[in-house]
Amino acid sequence: MLRLFLTRIAAAIPTLFAVVTLAFFVMRLAPGGPFDSERGLDPEILKNVQHAYGLDLPLYKQYGLYLWSLLHGDLGPSLHWRDFSVNDIFSVALPISMQIGAEALVFALLCGVPLGMAAAIRPYSWTLWLARIVTLCGIAVPAFVVAPLLQVAFGLDLHWLPVAGWEDGDWRHQILPVFTLALPQIAVILRLTQAAMRDVLSAPFIRTLRAFGLPASHIYVHAFRAACLPVLSYLGPAAAGLLTGTVVVETIFAIPSLGRYFVDGALGRDYTIVMGTVVVVALFIIVFNLFVDLAYGLVDPRVRHD
């Protein structure tokens, strides 16, 4: 276990380094700068501002300085949100993103796994049709279609839920974003569970258990354990998908969170915010994948790594 942990961390370092380097140079190669405005700054003032942020140094020096401060956990000052450092902004925005993402993941698992199992256990009943409809919706109706439809239905017509906004995480403001974010993941998880469960139920060890006369509930517990492996290994990509989804969901529901800052930052050439987001997201995906691998070893003894 420890060895896996260490090798994965060792492998993560070049990845992170590549991410930082790529994002840094792509961002700097872009035409335009963070202080462009319609009227344009006075050249003298522009020089001073750039000097203050160290943007007048040669590129390799800026890169070195950025890496150095990154090693100290400092993401630098935001170029657009004056008087805020990227760390300040993220300390507010990141928990919101993570909260929505975690809730959506849990919701997707709670819906997808039981539905998938039900559809596999009783393949010729209404559950199969329900599963089919959910899968099709998840595939064919992207989040940016679902979200406005939900807003119209529950926000404008029925007045049950607020249309948008966050209000410090009031639960009513969380329902629609979390549901929107979870829907595509429900579809995938459902399909994975269904397929895995179907395979497992026809496996020899289940037949043996049946032959022993075990009650159905016991058999399903055994089958479940084997069937949740593909779901578990999908959690890594799922987390990445949720992070992507948040960009759209946060835009539509006007949630002051990571994705929104990223898009605005990229449009406004806010170098440090963009770099910060990319680094944080990459780090998050790496860590999450590591956890998934560790959990995999716990559930499936065949792939235990020690």
Next chain:
Amino acid sequence: MIEAAINETAARKGRLSITVSLAILILVGLACLLGPWLTPHSYDRVYRDYVLVGPSLVAHPSAEELDTSLAVLTRRIHADTSSYERHGGSLHLTLTSAKPIDPRVLRFFDHSDLFGPAQIIPGETNESTLAFDLPIRQTYFFFGTDANGRDLLTRTLIAGRISLAVGLLASLVALLIGVAWGATAGYLGGRIDTLMMRIVEVVYALPFIFLVILLVVIFGRNFILIFVAIGAVEWLDMARIVRGQTLSIKRRDYVAAAEALGATSSAILWRHIIPNAAGPITAYLTVLVPRVILLESFVSFLGLGVQEPLTSWGILIADGARNIQAPIHLLIFPALFLGLTLAALNQLGENWRDRTGAGGA
């Protein structure tokens, strides 16, 4: 017996769903390819008098639209309508005013989207009355119009062209990079293989969407760039699949025979390995194309796609979503097209994979 029967039904169901999805795809594809030429509107033509008209099969203008438009126009030229009769496709209109009427005010009618060029009737016209025939221009907006008064049907079809083109071209880019990379790594093996797959692993952990957004934001909303950027991040799975295939194919006897006959590496790759890996490659393509289309509309939705007046499904959906107070047809029609395409492609891919038994996520 029973199993054979079940297999038979399953196969029939599979064939049915393949036929249906293929039909949908062909219909959508043909509509997007040819449709914009067949519709009576251009995708960037603005009808100022028909802003946010709802979808209908009946020709515009309706009676109310005619009345309001006439009221507005006569008020604008400071005259009163003393009489107006409708004869089939044209109006017979008489305007009166206290002051003399300049016949040039008829320009107002010409500029309207509702009417054709006006014809003055000399006999009934004098200083303060103006009589003329006004042909009504019949227009159809089957899908309604958008907030700028552009025909949504034409725009949806044009958008489909862009979305499908990006989907196919980006998949092609991914295909080329992925196959070349995977086949080379798998065939050469050894250190080069390790190194190349290591690079794939590193790139795999990059936050893709963020990179695509970054690329598109930074290098402008260029049509070519969008699909190159998307293709450049979607080749990794393809490379892995092709490498796996190559590893198994290169141990076959016919490859050994080709080697013994002195065929060069590139000849073996092109002649033997890539054609034999075609099955799984196609299977994965059916997954890739919808994914790319979705990614493109996602990027477009954020306002980073192709530029107005060109459009794509993502942009149209974003328009519909942005003013949710506006009529819902702005959102429904593009979403319907996108949804149908995605569903059909997915169904097709699934069936293909079932039939060929090829894996692929």
